[in-house]
Amino acid sequence: MDARVERETPSNSKHKGRGEVNEVRKVIMVVLIMVMLGYIIIWIIMPTNLYKNNWKVKMSTTLKSTYFGTYGLSLLIFVFPVLFIAVLGSLYLHDGTKYVDYDKPRKEDKSRRWLGRWRRPLLVRGPLGIVSGIELSFLMMFIALIAWSLTTYLHVGYAKIKVHGGQRWLYKWEATIFRLGLTGNICLSLLFYPVTRGSSILPLLGLTSEGSIKYHIWLGHLTMTLFTAHGLSYIPLWYVAGEISQALNWTKTGVSNIAGELSLFFGLILWATTYPRIRRKCFELFYYTHHLYILFITFFFFHVGIGFAFYMLPGFYLFVLDRYLRFLQSSQSVRLLYARVLPSSSSSSSSSSLELNFAKNSGLSYNPNSMIFVNVPSISKLQWHPFTVTSSSNLEEDKLSVVIKVQGTWTRKLYDLVSSSSVDRLQVSVEGPYGPASKQLLRHDTLVLVSGGNGITPFISIIQELLFVSTNMKCQTPKIILISTFKNSIDLSMLNLIIPLSCSTSDLSNLDLQIKAYVTREKEPSEDYLKQPQTIWFKPNATDSPISRSLGKNNWLWLGAIIMSSFIGFLVFMGLLTRYYIYPIDHNTNDIFPQAARTIYYVLILCGCMVLVASGAFLWNKKRNAMETKQITNMEGITPQATPESRFYNADRELESLPHQSILESTEVHFGERPNLKKLLFECKESSVGVFASGPRGLRHEVAAICGAGLVENLHFESISFSW
Known part of the structure; x- marks a missing residue:
């Protein structure tokens, strides 16, 4: 164990090594905070004209290529920062496991006392449960972000309407419900982080997956509220406008309405079974219907296209990777x-x-x-x-x-x-x-x-x-x-x-x-x-094995390597596919090559890279775990001396x-x-x-x-x- 190894190390070298690790961790944390703040700023300014007419235009022109098409910008500012945080966070957490500081003094300074006050429960009884001052503060800031995004989206959208007279209200109606969907995507982008059990991001914030379930619940309700308002409001709009046939529209290169309706349908079923009384009394129903998130996300991708899906992809990607690693671990029987x-x-x-x-x-x-x-x-x-x-x-x-x-x-x-x-x-x-x-x-x-x-x-x-x-x-x-x-x-x-x-x-x-x-x-x-x-x-069985981490002792290092390797692999194969298959057809116009086919290709490449890299890492560590398991070969040794039948x-x-x-x-x-x-x-x-x-x-x-x-x-x- 790490603690025993550290205790056997000479005191001066122990503290020297601990100090070096702490310095490295401080540098990593500073970089992580800077990247995280930059990522948040992007979401704040995204609804504004400054981003749409200035930053986005310039960056899109620069990043547009025959290898990544028009999606280079989304990959750079929405996918890369989160995966960079996940990889660097894995290194930070790995360094934190090297030394277990049992000698840390328990005296609290002013900053700790100040933080302790903010950690006190402010709300106890209510729909949100027990909420501390810190949680309430971040909740209010997130609600402010949602309100800011929606009002800014509406302000910018209304300004683009050039129609005057009696039909103007229809255009404003359409602009409003369209912006509800854009705002809902902010919630969806965060929805999967709290339920990623092996996350390297949650521990950076002092959170665990179990303790973050309530955040997933809050985000889920808000996501489905916005998406339901977005989806259902189109039906009366199309009826009033005399375009009810739009409900059955699945365009080749644009937004697919049918896919959006199917995504909302599965989402509503999932949402209905989260009602507390159903979840507690019919847990199996809640558990099984929750797997409809696969269809919900699949048709969401078809609905908006892979380019827009890149906004929420990082959280979902980390969740799917974690889910696959859990599947690999659970495929073994334990002793x-x-x-x-x-x-x-x-x-x-x-x-x-x-x-x-x-x-x-x-x-x-x-x-x-x-x-x-x-x-x-x-x-x-x-x-x-x-x-x-x-x-x-x-x-x-x-x-x-x-x-x-x-x-x-x-x-x-x-x-x-x-x-x-x-x-x-x-x-x-x-x-x-x-x-x-x-x-x-x-x-x-x-x-x-x-x-x-x-x-x-x-x-x-x-x-x-x-x-x-x-x-x-x-x-x-x-x-x-x-x-x-x-x-x-x-x-x-x-x-x-x-x-x-x-x-x-x-x-x-x-x-x-x-x-x-x-x-x-x-x-x-x-x-x-x-x-x-x-x-x-x-009785022992030869097929059973001791419980071990799917990625071994250096779990965080392996996780960071898998995230980095699979994403690099995705970029390589995506670039090759785009350059030599998609680009010759549509030349970055996005109005010739089928959007659904492009989405399928990109998702298959991403999942394929993830499965190959994660499986390789798992099998490598499984062999190493098997070697360590040989030290516990005679499981009967701890079995009491009793008759075989007893x-x-x-x-x-x-x-x-x-x-x-x-x-x-x-x-x-x-x-x-x-x-x-x-x-x-x-x-x-x-x-x-x-x-x-x-x-x-x-x-x-x-x-x-x-x-x-x-x-x-x-x-x-x-x-x-x-x-x-």
């Missing part, structure tokens, strides 16, 4: 070592939980609060479900764990399958893990972890990571206060999972850990609440030490009441208190309201939501 079935109440099936433990490559490192997506083909070949990783990659180098609570049909089938004595092997595929790019655990004096029910799972990884830091790195760690709320006393068994089987409660002596548990529906504990989890071992295991050595029972016995448990969160939080007097909330929406909103009220200055809130 499921064992499961721990937690005790449950016979009267309530929803209290059933289990922990799955997978073998992982020792070189796979991830941060707390990471998550993986799990697929069990024997239950459903298409359904993927996200789960928070509960283990620490530093504390357990060869194992990755997740906790699954029965909350629906899929989880119930998995629970029954795992606990069934007839199954000795379970085929499982995973995607991930995905998580924050850096650790932010040592910057606070105290960590208050507030959870409700299954919301405790991300906090298990945090506690285990701090356990590693305090034990192995010999660093001072924050005081930890875990406040957990459960419905029934049997659910207290979730606390058993804080300490992995490889550790004991004596290791917790290095941590200042307080656990306060609240059981809301019972006045006294049940008989089985101290019962131990049941361990179920699975899959249920309660080892004597585990029962003798009773490490997990000690956790429950040392826990402060309150029955028949809820925690007074305001009182508990205000009792924390340290200068910097990090407050993490995970669980039901009401719990997160309550904690956010307390931290955002501004009654105390030392509370710093961070929500961990399950938006899937």
Whole structure:
């Protein structure tokens, strides 16, 4: 692991190397900020006459060539900057993984305190959910950009109308709805960034894909609102103008109305199933219809043409590349070592939980609060479900764990399958893990972890990571206060999972850990609440492999190389196709060669380059991962000594030490009441208190309201939501 290698390095060379890396990262960040600002400025001035009549004309004349046709300008100012940021961002993130700074002081200067105020929740209850000051500021700036673009587009468009008299209003109507589509393209250009799980852009902004889902939702609603207004408004316009036949128009070289209508049709179906009640109660319907984005984008390309599609192509390209890499990773079956079935109440099936433990490559490192997506083909070949990783990659180098609570049909089938004595092997595929790019655990004096029910799972990884830091790195760690709320006393068994089987409660002596548990529906504990989890071992299979990143240890470097190589390949083959096939036909007039054919050719070239480069990188790293996997050849070595027929295991050595029972016995448990969160939080007097909330929406909103009220200055809130 990187942390262990760094610890073995001499102190002076360690700090020297860290300083050099930090200097390089600062330079990269300055360049990234400059490019990003330039890209934003282009979007701001694009609706103006300055851009259309001056900049665009000059740059189009300069960049017009027989190799790129009239699309050189779009490639240069809309595609290249984003991919440049993605590539350079990959290098920045790779450099950030070289040194793990566990010695970073937790004292906050004025700038951090100022930033902390902006990170406080300003909106808690409402359609937007929990929104911090920074998020609200950027949201208002984005709305201002949309308003500016639409009003400027309309002002410029109305000025071009030369018709006077009674028909002028029809032209203004057409100009208005056309500009609604142009404005909607701004939203569409950003729509896919938040859902690119392996993105190298989101971490640059301090974001994760899971935490950015709400931005995707906001952008999706705004995109479909503008596109729906744009598309449906043409129908009455054509009717009034006596041109209803335009609804069936598919021009050879211009805008295709039929393609636009089909794109809107699929988009509306997708949009309708995102209604919260449908998404929660019919998740499979929501999940499957969401794949209509493929048809939505395909017909959008046919509708506007590839030239205009270049405006939104970068975000979609990075998403498709990430999706293909996820497909390659998920094509392998992973090695499921064992499961721990937690005790449950016979009267309530929803209290059933289990922990799955997978073998992982020792070189796979991830941060707390990471998550993986799990697929069990024997239950459903298409359904993927996200789960928070509960283990620490530093504390357990060869194992990755997740906790699954029965909350629906899929989880119930998995629970029954795992606990069934007839199954000795379970085929499982995973995607991930995905998580924050850096650790932010040592910057606070105290960590208050507030959870409700299954919301405790991300906090298990945090506690285990701090356990590693305090034990192995010999660093001072924050005081930890875990406040957990459960419905029934049997659910207290979730606390058993804080300490992995490889550790004991004596290791917790290095941590200042307080656990306060609240059981809301019972006045006294049940008989089985101290019962131990049941361990179920699975037989190894030669086709299974440990979990590893699809691009290996140097994941960010490989990702940057794939983005750069595939784009260069696209430019080369696009140039050859244009110069020797398309240009001899239309000579850059764009009114002879079919627009649909040009779009198909360019998209096939782009996807082909992406698939070839990504597949090559994946296969190369798969071989390297296989070599490392040989170090874990005898998987039975960690299997307990038991009869071959036995899959249920309660080892004597585990029962003798009773490490997990000690956790429950040392826990402060309150029955028949809820925690007074305001009182508990205000009792924390340290200068910097990090407050993490995970669980039901009401719990997160309550904690956010307390931290955002501004009654105390030392509370710093961070929500961990399950938006899937």
